[in-house]
Amino acid sequence: MPFWFELIVSFFLLGGGAFILLGSFGLVRLPDFYTRLHAPTKATTLGMWGLLVGALLLSSWNSGMLNPHHLLIAVFLLLTTPVSSYILAKSALHHRLDWGTQTRGQEQAKRYMDDH
Amino acid sequence: MRTWLPLPHTSLLLLVVWLLLNQTLAPGHLLLGSVLALLIPLLTMRLRNPQPSIKRPIKALLYLFLVLWDILVANMQVARLMLRPRLQLRPAFVEVPLDITQGFPITVLASTISLTPGTVSADVSADQSRLLLHVLDLEDEAQLIATIKRRYEARLREIFEC
Amino acid sequence: MLSWVIPLVFAMLCLAMMLNLWSLCTRSSLPDRILALDTLYINSSALIIMFGVWKVTALYFEAALLIALLGFVSTVAVCKYLLRGDIIE
Numbered sequence: 001m002p003f004w005f006e007l008i009v010s011f012f013l014l015g016g017g018a019f020i021l022l023g024s025f026g027l028v029r030l031p032d033f034y035t036r037l038h039a040p041t042k043a044t045t046l047g048m049w050g051l052l053v054g055a056l057l058l059s060s061w062n063s064g065m066l067n068p069h070h071l072l073i074a075v076f077l078l079l080t081t082p083v084s085s086y087i088l089a090k091s092a093l094h095h096r097l098d099w100g101t102q103t104r105g106q107e108q109a110k111r112y113m114d115d116h
Numbered sequence: 117m118r119t120w121l122p123l124p125h126t127s128l129l130l131l132v133v134w135l136l137l138n139q140t141l142a143p144g145h146l147l148l149g150s151v152l153a154l155l156i157p158l159l160t161m162r163l164r165n166p167q168p169s170i171k172r173p174i175k176a177l178l179y180l181f182l183v184l185w186d187i188l189v190a191n192m193q194v195a196r197l198m199l200r201p202r203l204q205l206r207p208a209f210v211e212v213p214l215d216i217t218q219g220f221p222i223t224v225l226a227s228t229i230s231l232t233p234g235t236v237s238a239d240v241s242a243d244q245s246r247l248l249l250h251v252l253d254l255e256d257e258a259q260l261i262a263t264i265k266r267r268y269e270a271r272l273r274e275i276f277e278c
Numbered sequence: 279m280l281s282w283v284i285p286l287v288f289a290m291l292c293l294a295m296m297l298n299l300w301s302l303c304t305r306s307s308l309p310d311r312i313l314a315l316d317t318l319y320i321n322s323s324a325l326i327i328m329f330g331v332w333k334v335t336a337l338y339f340e341a342a343l344l345i346a347l348l349g350f351v352s353t354v355a356v357c358k359y360l361l362r363g364d365i366i367e
Binding site: 021024025027036044059062067073076084087091092 | 279280283284286287295298307308309310312313320321324327328330331334339343346347350353358360361
C-alpha cells in the first residue's frame with residue numbers, strides 16, 4: 001500500500017475518532033441538558049462518517065474493487081440522529097428539565113411543555 | 117385497478133439496499149432482491165399516508181450537498197465552542213414560524229436544522245405552524261430566523277413545490 | 279503508519295466510551311441518561327467498525343449496522359414511553 005493512500009485513510013480515521021471523542025467530551029462538560037444535546041447530535045455523526053469513509057477506502061483497496069456498503073450506516077445515521085435528538089428534546093421539555101438560568105426565550109419553551 | 121409497481125422509487129431503493137447488504141451482483145441475489153422490491157411495496161402500501169413527493173430531483177441533490185457542507189461547518193463551530201478553556205455560551209430557545217405545511221417537508225426541515233450550525237429542533241407546535249429551536253450560542257434572533265428561512269425553507273419549498 | 283493510527287483510534291474510542299459511561303452513571307435525570315446511552319450505542323458501533331478495519335474483514339459490518347439500528351429503536355421507544363406512558367397506543 002503506497003504511503004499517500006495510508007495518509008488519506010489515517011486522516012479520515014483520526015478525524016473520525018477525534019470528533020467522536022469530542023462528542024462524548026461535550027456530553028460531560030456542557031452545563032445543562034439542552035446544550036448537552038448539541039454535542040452528540042453533531043460531532044458523533046461527523047465522527048462516524050470519518051470512520052466509515054476510512055473503512056470504505058481501506059476495504060475497497062484490500063479487495064481490489066469498490067464496496068460501498070459502509071455508506072449504508074452513514075445514510076442510516078444521517079436519517080436517524082435528528083429524529084432521536086428531536087424526541088429526546090421533546091421528552092426533556094415534557095419532564096420540565098432545568099435549563100441554565102441565562103437561557104433566553106424561556107417563556108416560549110414553557111408554552112410547549114404541555115401540548116404534545 | 118392496482119398496478120404491479122405502485123412505488124417505483126421505493127422499489128429501486130429496496131433493491132439497491134438489498135444488493136449493498138449482500139455485497140454482490142450475482143444473478144440469484146438480483147432475482148431475489150427484485151422479487152422483494154416488488155412484494156414489499158405491494159404489501160405495505162395501505163400503511164402509507166400520502167405525502168408530497170420531490171418534484172425537483174436535481175435541486176434536492178444540491179440541497180443535500182449544501183447540508184453536508186453545513187454539517188462540516190457546524191462541527192467546527194461546536195468544537196470551537198466546547199474546547200475553550202472557559203465556557204462562554206449564550207443558549208436560547210427560539211420560535212420559528214413555518215411557511216411549509218405538510219408533515220414530510222417539515223420533518224426534512226427539522227432534521228436539517230438539527231444537523232446544521234448551532235441549532236437543534238426541539239418541538240413542533242400542535243397546529244404545525246411553529247418550530248421551537250434550541251440554540252447553543254445565539255447572537256441575533258431575527259438574523260437566525262431569516263437565515264433559516266432563506267437558506268433552507270425557501271429551497272425546500274422549491275423542491276416540494278408547496 | 280496505519281499500524282499506530284489504528285490503536286490510537288481505538289484508544290480515542292475507548293476514552294469516549296468511558297466518558298459516556300461516566301455521564302450515564304452520574305447524571306440525575308432520565309433524558310440525560312438516555313442521551314448518554316444513545317451515544318454509547320453509536321460509539322460501540324464505531325468500535326466494531328474499527329475492529330473490522332483492524333482485522334481486515336467485512337464480517338463485522340453487519341454487527342455495527344445492527345447495533346446502530348437497535349440503538350435508534352430503543353432510544354425512540356424509551357422516549358416515547360417517557361412522553362406518553364405507553365409505546366404502542
